[in-house]
Amino acid sequence: MTSIGVLALQGDFAEHIGIFQRLGIAAREVRHPQELAGLDGLVIPGGESTTVARLISEFALLDPLRERAQNGFPIWGTCAGMIVLAQRASELSWPTLDALAIAVRRNGFGRQVDSFETDLAVPALGQQAFHAVFIRAPIVEEVGDGVEVLAKLENGTAVAVRQANALATAFHPELTEDDRFHRYFIDMVRGHKDGHA
């Protein structure tokens, strides 16, 4: 039985849980370090990155999450979650997990009136384009060694990246019906679990 946690400090965690449950995965909310026990993977959802990063430190989740990330525990961050996973994030006064060798600029596309939807080519998910919703999204400004870019905008900006078992999307697959990114993450989680069985 694969068990995935969704960090439920703030943001759209319920949307992620709904999709995992529809896919037959036991997904549950995580707010405290002891709730990480028994999980095979974790999603850090969309939300307000300053709020989430602050509460990760306040609720003593920073060290346990960093330790898991370093040991190959699968973690997927969407939007604010990408910011939290990054090595560096602009104008953020709380520490990140440093699980992905990327530098991001928060609200890189501008304010809410600049938020947008578009179709993306994501070869790892197959031929069909992925309809992506970007909301006050971060821009990946630097991509370090060992980071694979899974999707880019037409101007070349990376919007989906993976390094080992850390996955990040600048957009919100949890806001659309297309569940291919959720299934991709489930495969990552199962692959990791089997490798350690």
Added chain:
Amino acid sequence: MAVEKGTYIVKKGLAQMLKGGVIMDVVTPEQARIAEEAGACAVMALERVPADIRAAGGVARMADPTVIAAIMEAVTIPVMAKCRIGHFAEAQVLEALGVDFIDESEVLTPADEAHHIDKWPFKVPFVCGCRDLGEALRRIGEGAAMIRTKGEAGTGNIVEAVRHMRAVMDGIRRLHSMPKDELMAEAKTLGAPYEVVKEVHETGGLPVVNFAAGGVATPADAALMMQLGAEGVFVGSGIFKSDDPEQRGKAIVKAVTNYNDPEIVAEVSRGLGEPMRGLDIRTLTEEELLASRGW
């Protein structure tokens, strides 16, 4: 590939990102920074908090763009601002300023006593207040991307927010369990668009995010509203009219995240000093009630 801005998904989506969070009223860049540090997921930029609007009397309008721009400059979290009910030109000004969300608010003096703003043409999302399900669905029909209870702003008294949240949740439960052939008559009774009534009947929930507002003053108030079904909380006068805004702000943020954990709510409620003074709603005259504004 085509890029589309200001779509309904994008507008509703920002409200979804605010869930489980606290939106705090601020009147200066300094207060906005305190709110951001305390963990607010957004701020509402105002010239006066509702308690002071009440005290000042006269016509309450959209804030001076200078105030709003200075607050937008001060923080990286989303900035909301209020316009008067029906005053679409104020809304256009706020959209031009680049605010992230507009609150078409009963806290300001209404500009139109028959119509709310047609919110569909705007790229910026709107949040609107409601007292019951019919009002919520009318606002959604006009294009609101987020709903909140009206409560009774500037009172520090939670009683009206509780009344409104219970009315909305009860209305949803009723619609959800109603036979389909009664929906048209119910739409008529509610004074709400049939399509939205049908959607609530089918999904058992509102199509947009629903926050609590109007009278939240303590961490326990916030936990109460979350347990009644709110997906997040607006705190107006409750923070910067209290003894220690920073600590109270932090405490309310933690209480919203852990609304189902009374031990944490107890822990964060310790030693916060005096909350805002508060008003007994029953001492207010009909003209002094803000919640009855809106149609």
